[in-house]
Amino acid sequence: MIYKKFTPKNLLTTISIIAIAISGCSQEKTETRAPQPIPVSLTTLERGNLIDSTEYVGTLEAISRVSLAPEINGRIMRIVVQEGDFVTQGQLIAELEPTQQQEDVFAAAANVQSQIAAYNQAQSEFKQREGERDSTSSQVAGLKADVSRSEANLKSTLADLQRATADLELAQVNYDRSKFLVNSGVLPTQDLDDKTRDLSSAKATLTARKEASQAARAVVQTTKESLNSAVSNLTVAQERIQGAKSNMDRAKANIDQSRGNKGSIEQNLIFNRIVAPVSGIVGDFNEKKVGDYVNVGQTFTTITNNDKFLLNINVPVENLSRLKMGLPVEIIGEDQKSIISGNISFISPLTEQSNQSVTVKISFVNDGSFKDEKYVRARLIWDTKPGILIPTNVVSSLGGQKFVFVAKPSETDSKLTAKQIPITIGGIQGQEYQVTSGVMPGDRIVTSRILDLRDNTPITEAELTSTNN
Numbered sequence: 001m002i003y004k005k006f007t008p009k010n011l012l013t014t015i016s017i018i019a020i021a022i023s024g025c026s027q028e029k030t031e032t033r034a035p036q037p038i039p040v041s042l043t044t045l046e047r048g049n050l051i052d053s054t055e056y057v058g059t060l061e062a063i064s065r066v067s068l069a070p071e072i073n074g075r076i077m078r079i080v081v082q083e084g085d086f087v088t089q090g091q092l093i094a095e096l097e098p099t100q101q102q103e104d105v106f107a108a109a110a111n112v113q114s115q116i117a118a119y120n121q122a123q124s125e126f127k128q129r130e131g132e133r134d135s136t137s138s139q140v141a142g143l144k145a146d147v148s149r150s151e152a153n154l155k156s157t158l159a160d161l162q163r164a165t166a167d168l169e170l171a172q173v174n175y176d177r178s179k180f181l182v183n184s185g186v187l188p189t190q191d192l193d194d195k196t197r198d199l200s201s202a203k204a205t206l207t208a209r210k211e212a213s214q215a216a217r218a219v220v221q222t223t224k225e226s227l228n229s230a231v232s233n234l235t236v237a238q239e240r241i242q243g244a245k246s247n248m249d250r251a252k253a254n255i256d257q258s259r260g261n262k263g264s265i266e267q268n269l270i271f272n273r274i275v276a277p278v279s280g281i282v283g284d285f286n287e288k289k290v291g292d293y294v295n296v297g298q299t300f301t302t303i304t305n306n307d308k309f310l311l312n313i314n315v316p317v318e319n320l321s322r323l324k325m326g327l328p329v330e331i332i333g334e335d336q337k338s339i340i341s342g343n344i345s346f347i348s349p350l351t352e353q354s355n356q357s358v359t360v361k362i363s364f365v366n367d368g369s370f371k372d373e374k375y376v377r378a379r380l381i382w383d384t385k386p387g388i389l390i391p392t393n394v395v396s397s398l399g400g401q402k403f404v405f406v407a408k409p410s411e412t413d414s415k416l417t418a419k420q421i422p423i424t425i426g427g428i429q430g431q432e433y434q435v436t437s438g439v440m441p442g443d444r445i446v447t448s449r450i451l452d453l454r455d456n457t458p459i460t461e462a463e464l465t466s467t468n469n
Contacts, residue, residue, distance in 0.1 A: 035457070035458055036458070037415065037416070037458040037459050037460040038418075038449055038452055038453065038457060038458070038459050038460070039449075039459070039460050039461075039462035040407075040418070040446045040447070040448050040449050040453075040459045040460070040461070040462055041446070041447045041448040041462055042407050042444045042445065042446060042447065042461050043444065043445055043447045044442065044443070044444050045388055045390070045439060045440070045441050045442065045443045045444070045445060046441055047386050047387070047388065047441045048386070048387060048388060048389045049384045049385070049386060049387070050384065050385050050386070050387035050388075050389070050426065050429065050434045051379075051381055051383075051384050051429055051434075052381070052382045052383040052384070052385075052427075053379045053380060053381045053382060053427075053429075054319065054379070054380050054382065055332070055377055055378065055379050055380075056313040056314070056315065056377070056378050056380060057313070057375055057376070057377055057378075058311045058312055058313035058314075058362075058375070058376060058377075058378045059311070059312045059313075059373060059374070059375055059376075060309050060310070060311055060312075060370055060371070060372060060373060060374045060375075060376060061309060061310040061311070061312055061361075061372065061373070062280075062304050062305060062306055062308070062309055062310075062372040063305070063308045063309065063310055063363070064278045064279075064280060064304070064305035064307070064308065065280070065302065065303070065304045065305065065372060066277055066278055066302065066303050067299045067302050068093065068274060068276070068277075068299070068300050068301050068302060068303055069294075069296070069297050069298055069299050069300055070096060070271065070274055070294050070295075070296060070297075070298065070300060071271040071296060072096065072271045072272060072296060073293070073294070073295050073296055074096030074097050074272055074293070074294065075096060075097045075291060075292070075293045075294075076094060076095075076096060076097075076288060076289070076290050076291060076292050076293075076294060077094075077095045077096055077097045077272075077290070078094065078095050078290060079093070079094045079285065079289075079290060080092050080093065080094065080095075081093055081094075081282050082282070083282055083283065083284050083285060083301075084281060084282060085281070085282045086279075086280070086281055086282075087276045087279065087280065087281075087282055087303065088276065088279045089276055089277065089278055089279045090275055090276060091275060091276045092273060092274075092275055093274045093275060093276055093282070093300075093301070094274045094300065095272055095273055095274070096272040096273075096274070096294070097272070108258065108261050108262035109262055111258045111261070111262070112255065112258045112259055112262055114258075115251065115254040115255040115257075115258045116255055118251045118254065119248065119251035119252055119254070119255055121251075122244065122247040122248040122250075122251040123248050123251075125244045125247065125248075126241065126244035126245055126247070126248050128244075129237065129240045129241040129243075129244040130241060132237045132240065133234065133237035133238060133240075133241055136230060136233045136234040136237045137234055137237075139230045139233075140227065140230040140231055140234050143223060143226050143227035143230050144227060146223045146226070146227075147220065147223045147224055147227050150216065150219040150220040150223045151220050153216045153219065153220075154213065154216035154217055154219070154220050156216075157209065157212040157213040157215075157216040158213050158216075160209045160212065160213075161206070161209035161210055161212070161213045163209075164202065164205045164206040164208070164209040164210075165206055165209075167202045167205060167206070168199075168202040168203055168205070168206045170202070171195070171198045171199040171201070171202035171203075172199055172202075174195045174198060174199075175192075175195040175196060175198070175199040177195075178191050178192045178194075178195035179192055179195070274300065276303055277303070278303055278305055279303075279305055280303040280304045280305035280306070281303065281304050281305075281306065282301055282302075282303055283301050283302035283303070283304065284301065284302075285300065285301045286299060286300065286301065288300060288301075304372050306366050306368075306370065306371060306372060307365065307366055308363065308364070308365055308366065309363070309364055309365075309366050309370060309372075310345075310346075310361045310362065310363055311329065311331065311342065311361065311362040311363075311364065311376065311378055312359060312360070312361055313329075313359075313360050313362070313378055313380070314352060314355065314357035314358070314359055314360075315357055315358050315360050315380070316355075316356065316357050317351060317356050317357060317358060320358055322382050323344070323347055323358065323360065324344070324347075325343075325344055325345070325347065326343050326344060327343065327344045327380060327381065327382070328341060328342075328343055328381045329341070329342050329343065329344060329362040329364075329378050329379065329380050329381065330342075330378065330379045330381065331364070331370075331376050331377070331378050331379075332377050332378065332379050335431075336430045336431065337430065338379070339367070339369070340364050340365070340366070340367055340370075341364065342362045342363055342364030342365075343362065343363065343364075344360055344361070344362055344380075345361055345362065345363040346360065346361035347360055348360070360380075362378070387434060387435065387436065388434075388435040388439060388440075388441065389429060389432040389433065389434060389435065390404060390423070390425075390432060390433050390435050390439070390445065391431060391432050391433075391447065392428065392431055392432060392433055393431075393447075393450075394445060394446065394447050394450060395423070395425070395433055396450060401422050402422065402423050402424070402425050402433075403420050403421060403422055403423065404420075404421055404423055404438070404439065404445050404446070405418040405419065405420055405421070405445065405446035405450065405453050406418070406419045406421045406439065406443050406444065406445055406446070407419075407444040407445070407446060407459060407461070410458070415458060415460075416458070416459050416460065416461065417456045417457060417458055417459060418446055418453045418454075418455070418456070418457045418458075418459045419455065419456065420453075420454070420455040421438055421439060422438055423435050423437065423438030423439055424436045424437040424438055446459065448462070
């Protein structure tokens with residue numbers, strides 16, 4: 001073996017070569033370890049609306065829903081629609097046999113005829129009483145004339161009696177004077193005879209006049225009694241007329257009532273037709289078939305109109321102070337997205353003791369996807385305010401703190417780096433967090449390859465998108 005002798009010069013040369021080799025390897029290793037920017041997707045944040053809301057489970061209630069029941073008893077004669085058919089208001093659903101109602105109509109018609117006969121009889125009686133009144137009235141008028149004539153005759157006989165009395169007094173005076181003169185021999189006896197005859201005649205005349213006046217007075221008395229009797233009869237006739245008129249009016253009222261009853265019963269006959277009071281979908285017939293007997297008020301089927309609904313939800317009393325009419329409510333689907341919107345139209349004045357809640361109704365128009373009495377989830381929106389929304393899948397957690405990566409220019413050059421920014425979040429709105437601090441509108445956040453990033457990781461923009469949150 002041949003050994004080569006090293007000199008200091010050779011040693012220096014060897015060391016230099018080794019140093020150069022080591023330096024080259026170090027530079028190559030440094031260039032290999034330099035990180036490459038990670039291509040990521042960026043989204044520019046924009047101002048949105050932060051919604052303060054609470055989710056509840058509610059029950060749908062169709063505004064137009066009726067339980068269809070017959071208004072008369074009867075046997076089902078035919079059913080003209082099928083379960084599940086859509087019917088319009090007034091459309092025929094089924095018909096009942098109107099046997100009993102038809103008999104009631106016949107009885108009511110007979111009663112009308114009976115009342116008409118009673119009215120005709122009352123009217124005949126009324127006319128008869130009017131005839132009696134007219135006859136009695138004529139009799140009263142005649143008797144009044146008779147009374148007047150008898151009173152005039154009495155007055156005349158009394159005048160004759162007065163004159164006869166005067167004539168008798170004069171005849172007595174003449175007789176007494178003649179008797180004195182004859183006895184004195186002044187007048188002949190013939191003159192006394194004449195005066196005696198005249199006195200006798202005057203006495204006879206007075207007696208006749210007294211009898212005539214008594215007869216005339218009796219006639220007046222009799223005539224007045226007849227008149228009073230006739231007047232009484234006239235009063236009775238008037239009362240009978242009033243009674244007959246009352247009977248006639250009552251009979252006429254009975255006719256009107258019986259005709260009304262007949263019309264009502266005929267209306268019941270119409271009720272053998274069961275028609276739809278509202279437009280909607282026919283429910284099941286509760287196992288009722290043609291030939292089955294149904295009673296008044298017995299539910300036959302239902303008709304439901306699903307065009308408009310009320311959503312019933314129970315809100316706990318701790319939120320009672322926040323409730324107010326008109327608050328917006330959204331029915332949400334499985335993806336937390338709003339399907340239909342409505343507003344509170346009713347707030348119950350009573351509290352449910354069992355669960356200490358208040359019933360609230362929300363009215364809305366159905367889009368065709370809901371059915372009556374269905375359970376749905378609803379979001380009651382208490383308030384909205386401007387803010388920022390960030391998708392939940394771009395937010396990371398570290399020790400209970402939430403972070404997002406924001407694209408920022410590098411401190412040494414214009415290249416982008418991913419800055420890990422702590423944020424404060426509120427509730428979850430759909431698939432996004434409500435952000436209350438940490439980022440601002442205009443910031444660009446990283447939305448892809450989040451797990452590959454660390455603070456200040458170089459990134460490059462693979463795709464730039466802008467969304468309204």
